[in-house]
Amino acid sequence: MSTGGHKGATAAGRLSVLVGALSVPAFVGLWELIARSRIVNAVLFPPPSTVAVAVLDWIQSGQFFGDLSASLFRVTVGFLIGTAGGIMLGVLTGRFRLVSSLLSPLFHILRPIPPIAFVPIVILWFGLSETGKLFLVVWGVFFTVWLATHIGVQKVDRGLVRAALMLGTPRRQMLSEIILLGALPYIVVGLRTAVSISFYTLVAAELAGAFAGIVYRIEIAQQNMQTGQVMGGLAALGLLSFVADRSFAAIAERAVWWR
Amino acid sequence: MVAMMHNPLRPTPPLRLVDAPPEPSSTAPEAIIRVENLSIVFDVPRGEVIAVDRVSLAVMPGEFVSLVGPSGCGKSTLLNAMAGLERPFEGEVIVAGKPMLAPRPDIGMVFQQPHLFPWKSVRRNIAHGPRALGKSKTEALRIADDLIEMIGLTKFASAYPHTLSGGMQQRVAIARALANQPRELLMDEPFGALDAQTRAVMQDNLLELRDRINATIVFVTHDIDEAILLSDRVLIMSAGPGRILRDLSVGLPRPRSSAILTDPAYLALKRDCLDLIRTEGRKAFEQMEAVT
Numbered sequence: 001m002s003t004g005g006h007k008g009a010t011a012a013g014r015l016s017v018l019v020g021a022l023s024v025p026a027f028v029g030l031w032e033l034i035a036r037s038r039i040v041n042a043v044l045f046p047p048p049s050t051v052a053v054a055v056l057d058w059i060q061s062g063q064f065f066g067d068l069s070a071s072l073f074r075v076t077v078g079f080l081i082g083t084a085g086g087i088m089l090g091v092l093t094g095r096f097r098l099v100s101s102l103l104s105p106l107f108h109i110l111r112p113i114p115p116i117a118f119v120p121i122v123i124l125w126f127g128l129s130e131t132g133k134l135f136l137v138v139w140g141v142f143f144t145v146w147l148a149t150h151i152g153v154q155k156v157d158r159g160l161v162r163a164a165l166m167l168g169t170p171r172r173q174m175l176s177e178i179i180l181l182g183a184l185p186y187i188v189v190g191l192r193t194a195v196s197i198s199f200y201t202l203v204a205a206e207l208a209g210a211f212a213g214i215v216y217r218i219e220i221a222q223q224n225m226q227t228g229q230v231m232g233g234l235a236a237l238g239l240l241s242f243v244a245d246r247s248f249a250a251i252a253e254r255a256v257w258w259r
Numbered sequence: 260m261v262a263m264m265h266n267p268l269r270p271t272p273p274l275r276l277v278d279a280p281p282e283p284s285s286t287a288p289e290a291i292i293r294v295e296n297l298s299i300v301f302d303v304p305r306g307e308v309i310a311v312d313r314v315s316l317a318v319m320p321g322e323f324v325s326l327v328g329p330s331g332c333g334k335s336t337l338l339n340a341m342a343g344l345e346r347p348f349e350g351e352v353i354v355a356g357k358p359m360l361a362p363r364p365d366i367g368m369v370f371q372q373p374h375l376f377p378w379k380s381v382r383r384n385i386a387h388g389p390r391a392l393g394k395s396k397t398e399a400l401r402i403a404d405d406l407i408e409m410i411g412l413t414k415f416a417s418a419y420p421h422t423l424s425g426g427m428q429q430r431v432a433i434a435r436a437l438a439n440q441p442r443e444l445l446m447d448e449p450f451g452a453l454d455a456q457t458r459a460v461m462q463d464n465l466l467e468l469r470d471r472i473n474a475t476i477v478f479v480t481h482d483i484d485e486a487i488l489l490s491d492r493v494l495i496m497s498a499g500p501g502r503i504l505r506d507l508s509v510g511l512p513r514p515r516s517s518a519i520l521t522d523p524a525y526l527a528l529k530r531d532c533l534d535l536i537r538t539e540g541r542k543a544f545e546q547m548e549a550v551t
């Protein structure tokens with residue numbers, strides 16, 4: 001009967017929720033067992049309990065929040081600047097053939113170079129300053145957002161533009177409303193990619209030399225052979241980018257509000 | 260072979276069949292829309308397409324004129340030129356005394372697709388034009404609300420376009436075009452995408468609307484019934500490149516409704532149109548045969 005099938009489906013659903021909830025604890029438990037069984041070197045491969053203690057120390061020492069805010073600042077500000085620039089230039093190159101002829105070839109050459117490759121020159125230009133770190137994040141975010149916006153603008157329904165023209169829409173509003181909102185579904189996809197790119201570039205920026213930051217802390221711990229702290233740092237970074245991605249997905253869902 | 264081909268850019272006298280009205284003299288009322296010897300050519304990868312071929316026509320203030328012709332004959336291109344969306348290759352379009360070089364808010368346009376702004380509610384879609392022209396928000400929304408009432412969509416004022424049926428969306432598009440109180444309204448197969456039933460209702464609505472808005476209307480369609488039902492004059496275009504074959508006055512009394520579809524005068528008119536279109540179709544076909 002269909003009700004039976006339905007119940008079966010619900011039961012299967014419950015089971016998969018249960019297994020899903022157990023996935024991480026089971027993995028952590030297994031890791032703890034293996035690490036304690038001395039099959040592996042516990043210094044290089046510390047059990048989760050050691051990692052937890054290291055993280056607690058990190059928080060209690062007061063360094064954690066300093067590191068967190070330093071990293072968050074770089075990611076957030078870099079993301080915002082890169083996004084603002086990418087959207088503005090994407091609208092211009094997508095809409096005006098002349099601007100596109102001027103800038104697109106250049107951008108297409110620079111875009112495929114992995115932002116990490118710019119670390120050496122950024123150190124020469126900016127030393128270990130915050131500017132250099134922001135530069136790397138902005139650089140990574142900018143090209144992704146620019147390309148998504150450029151393509152989105154070119155795909156804006158011509159009929160909408162013509163309708164807006166017939167209604168006397170001023171040039172400014174044409175760009176800031178019709179073109180921008182018309183391209184928004186594409187831009188949002190680009191922004192989500194840019195969120196993860198901003199974390200990649202953050203890693204490069206902090207590894208290149210910093211005075212605070214989650215990745216900086218990982219590197220210091222590695223130099224002191226504090227593997228528990230290294231893994232704690234990785235876990236913190238993972239959690240942070242996970243939360244960023246999920247919140248962005250939630251925002252993106254609402255950004256295209258008319259769907 | 261090539262020499263035999265008709266070159267539409269070489270002047271040949273404009274083809275006019277029967278009963279074209281005399282050119283308006285200085286004592287006659289001034290035409291509000293005047294198309295003079297207009298040609299429009301598109302560059303395409305394989306060369307050029309002549310979409311409109313030396314068309315001349317005049318529309319009097321308050322007139323309802325339909326352009327009828329097979330698809331691809333240049334109706335949309337001609338209408339877009341009247342809207343300022345397409346530049347003349349040759350000749351010119353003059354509306355209310357000024358040549359059309361760019362869209363103007365005193366000219367409204369309704370396209371075959373509604374092209375509503377998907378991010379705006381019905382109310383704000385209609386208020387878009389008045390806002391763009393600098394009216395205050397309150398004033399723009401008041402205009403929108405009046406029009407929403409007129410099109411009978413009060414319940415849907417705050418709905419988004421994608422939640423409406425095709426017919427409702429097109430009614431919003433008409434209201435949006437009317438919000439700027441255009442003196443001329445251009446409509447490009449506005450009911451072409453609708454089912455027969457909705458279409459009939461929309462035609463009746465437009466007839467009613469017309470009495471209230473006091474605008475000159477140019478209406479593109481490939482449906483002869485629709486053209487005769489709605490218009491004061493029907494211009495019949497040849498297969499592409501578009502030229503005007505015949506200019507027919509529809510002497511049927513107003514107010515009209517779909518009841519006239521069985522009127523003998525209506526049927527006679529329709530037979531005229533169909534004969535013309537059939538002859539033209541055969542001519543075009545023979546021309547093609549001769550070339551190949």
Ligand SMILES: Nc1ncnc2c1ncn2[C@@H]1O[C@H](COP(=O)(O)OP(=O)(O)O)[C@@H](O)[C@H]1O
Pocket residue numbers: 301302303308309310328329330331332333334335336337499
């Ligand atoms: N933007 C364009 N570029 C190239 N060719 C076009 C363009 N617009 C229309 N045409 C061509 O011009 C001719 C007339 O098109 P159109 O005005 O849309 O006809 P209709 O509205 O009567 O169906 C067609 O052959 C069409 O392919």
Ligand SMILES: [Mg+2]
Pocket residue numbers: 334335336447448
């Ligand atoms: Mg058309």
